[in-house]
Amino acid sequence: MAYEDIFPKALREALEGITEIPTYGEKGANRFMYNLLKLDKEKRVRLVKKILEAVQILRPCKECYLITDKEVCAVCSDDKRIKKFICVVEESQDAYAIERLGRYKGVYHILQGRIAPLEGISAEDLTIDKLLKRIETYKAKEVILATNPNVEGEATASYLANLIKKKFPGVKVSRTAYGFQFGSLIEFVDEYSLEKSFENRK
Numbered sequence: 001m002a003y004e005d006i007f008p009k010a011l012r013e014a015l016e017g018i019t020e021i022p023t024y025g026e027k028g029a030n031r032f033m034y035n036l037l038k039l040d041k042e043k044r045v046r047l048v049k050k051i052l053e054a055v056q057i058l059r060p061c062k063e064c065y066l067i068t069d070k071e072v073c074a075v076c077s078d079d080k081r082i083k084k085f086i087c088v089v090e091e092s093q094d095a096y097a098i099e100r101l102g103r104y105k106g107v108y109h110i111l112q113g114r115i116a117p118l119e120g121i122s123a124e125d126l127t128i129d130k131l132l133k134r135i136e137t138y139k140a141k142e143v144i145l146a147t148n149p150n151v152e153g154e155a156t157a158s159y160l161a162n163l164i165k166k167k168f169p170g171v172k173v174s175r176t177a178y179g180f181q182f183g184s185l186i187e188f189v190d191e192y193s194l195e196k197s198f199e200n201r202k
């Protein structure tokens with residue numbers, strides 16, 4: 001019997017599909033797929049339908065790139081949010097974490113990643129051009145750099161700080177202060193530390 005007969009085509013194709021997700025290698029794909037198959041059929045079909053629904057309706061906000069089910073996200077379309085304050089984060093989940101505190105009244109800008117030369121991710125791959133346009137359009141007063149407190153996040157923040165100071169000398173650029181362990185990711189940081197970090201930005 002040939003290997004192809006034993007290893008189902010459907011499984012192979014599903015695994016190959018999952019490896020196309022950034023950061024999911026063969027290991028990640030195996031972990032996801034084989035564990036998914038351990039769920040009873042009704043449950044796993046329901047789960048995958050939810051994912052299908054999500055991937056069909058979710059998209060980046062056309063202003064700030066926050067993942068939303070509308071053309072413009074709820075933050076950008078809220079008149080009460082102060083557009084002169086732009087908080088820059090790497091991913092949507094970082095903005096959701098800050099939003100959960102319910103304290104920040106400005107808007108966000110999602111970079112969709114961070115500068116990571118080792119992974120071949122450069123400034124051009126991020127949504128920096130749009131950020132610069134928004135700073136200009138909104139006549140921004142302050143840009144808060146809330147990228148993750150790790151090597152890539154710090155490098156991305158310095159890059160942006162230099163760029164913004166050069167192009168818009170009148171705009172205040174601040175960096176969130178992190179009272180928590182170096183290397184922790186924003187989305188996993190407890191609310192108290194995140195709140196302190198926001199208050200103590202410099």
Ligand SMILES: [Zn+2]
Pocket residue numbers: 061062063064065066072073074075076077
């Ligand atoms: Zn938005």
